[in-house]
Amino acid sequence: MTDATETSLRLQSEVFPSAAEAALPLDLDGFLAGVERRAFRLAELTLGHREDALDAVQDAMIQLLRYRSRPAAEWRPLFWSILRRQLTDRHRRNAVKRRVLVFLGRGESDRENPLEMLPDPQQDPSRQLLASKSWRALGAAVRRLPTRQRECFLLRELQGLSVAETAAAMGCSDGSVKTHLSRAMDALRIHLEDWR
Amino acid sequence: MNSHDTDHDARVDPAGLSRARELFEHSVQRIDPATATRLRHMRRELLSGPQRTTRPWLIPAAATMSALLILAMTHWLPAASTSAAPAPETIAVDDSVFAADEDAELYAWLGEGPVAVGNAGGGKL
Numbered sequence: 001m002t003d004a005t006e007t008s009l010r011l012q013s014e015v016f017p018s019a020a021e022a023a024l025p026l027d028l029d030g031f032l033a034g035v036e037r038r039a040f041r042l043a044e045l046t047l048g049h050r051e052d053a054l055d056a057v058q059d060a061m062i063q064l065l066r067y068r069s070r071p072a073a074e075w076r077p078l079f080w081s082i083l084r085r086q087l088t089d090r091h092r093r094n095a096v097k098r099r100v101l102v103f104l105g106r107g108e109s110d111r112e113n114p115l116e117m118l119p120d121p122q123q124d125p126s127r128q129l130l131a132s133k134s135w136r137a138l139g140a141a142v143r144r145l146p147t148r149q150r151e152c153f154l155l156r157e158l159q160g161l162s163v164a165e166t167a168a169a170m171g172c173s174d175g176s177v178k179t180h181l182s183r184a185m186d187a188l189r190i191h192l193e194d195w196r
Numbered sequence: 197m198n199s200h201d202t203d204h205d206a207r208v209d210p211a212g213l214s215r216a217r218e219l220f221e222h223s224v225q226r227i228d229p230a231t232a233t234r235l236r237h238m239r240r241e242l243l244s245g246p247q248r249t250t251r252p253w254l255i256p257a258a259a260t261m262s263a264l265l266i267l268a269m270t271h272w273l274p275a276a277s278t279s280a281a282p283a284p285e286t287i288a289v290d291d292s293v294f295a296a297d298e299d300a301e302l303y304a305w306l307g308e309g310p311v312a313v314g315n316a317g318g319g320k321l
Contacts (some may be wrong), residue, residue, distance in 0.1 A: 037227055041223050063245075
């Protein structure tokens with residue numbers, strides 16, 4: 001086992017609380033099955049649109065296939081790095097489209113669809129409504145963040161990658177991750193307090 | 197999370213961060229069935245089917261080459277075959293066939309065959 005693989009395994013075990021999550025995937029199908037839902041929700045938070053999010057996840061999976069011959073321990077950091085780039089590119093394109101639409105006199109609401117969560121039959125409807133509103137508000141706040149702060153918050157705080165893994169996915173140093181995260185938290189602080 | 201990061205998290209962790217994480221985890225668990233099905237199909241098609249190319253220009257280029265090849269073959273092959281083989285007699289229709297005075301035997305033969313009369317007649321073939 002190489003040093004890189006051993007380090008990656010250690011990082012994985014520190015990030016994932018359960019043994020099932022910490023174990024290396026047996027095959028690419030198992031790995032993708034384990035990340036597809038989380039990837040979709042992260043993409044949806046970033047892009048604010050279900051179809052865009054599905055396209056982004058699909059493109060990330062397609063690109064990951066090019067690396068299927070790599071050791072399984074590398075698939076996770078590779079996938080999140082690929083997805084991050086996909087989301088950044090799409091978010092940037094969407095921002096340009098929105099500016100064009102605004103210039104042409106069409107509002108942003110023509111395109112955005114609210115982020116939906118399947119209702120929980122065991123949850124009180126009023127709590128469910130509050131959760132849905134909070135979820136949409138979280139998405140709106142995340143999308144207002146500057147790119148690097150948004151990437152850092154999603155990968156580090158929501159997906160749960162370690163600082164080292166987040167840095168690898170973002171292509172920056174550990175120190176940069178902490179700086180971006182600190183600024184993201186300051187920007188989100190007001191919104192996060194409303195969600196308590 | 198990495199234990200070395202907990203001090204940093206405690207310092208910057210606002211009151212609502214745990215709520216944001218809870219919302220995210222809840223959303224992952226509560227994906228609608230249609231989306232979950234699409235994700236599953238997407239994954240299985242990707243892994244079971246031919247590799248999709250991330251270079252989309254390859255598909256039109258290959259299709260264009262194939263079309264050109266087919267066109268070339270359909271254009272070239274019939275010309276080659278007609279030049280090599282003699283034209284069958286039944287295809288060439290010229291005025292000499294209808295020179296009734298000179299080919300009475302032909303017309304007599306034609307007169308002996310059944311004639312298609314359509315719906316009006318009773319002659320069935």
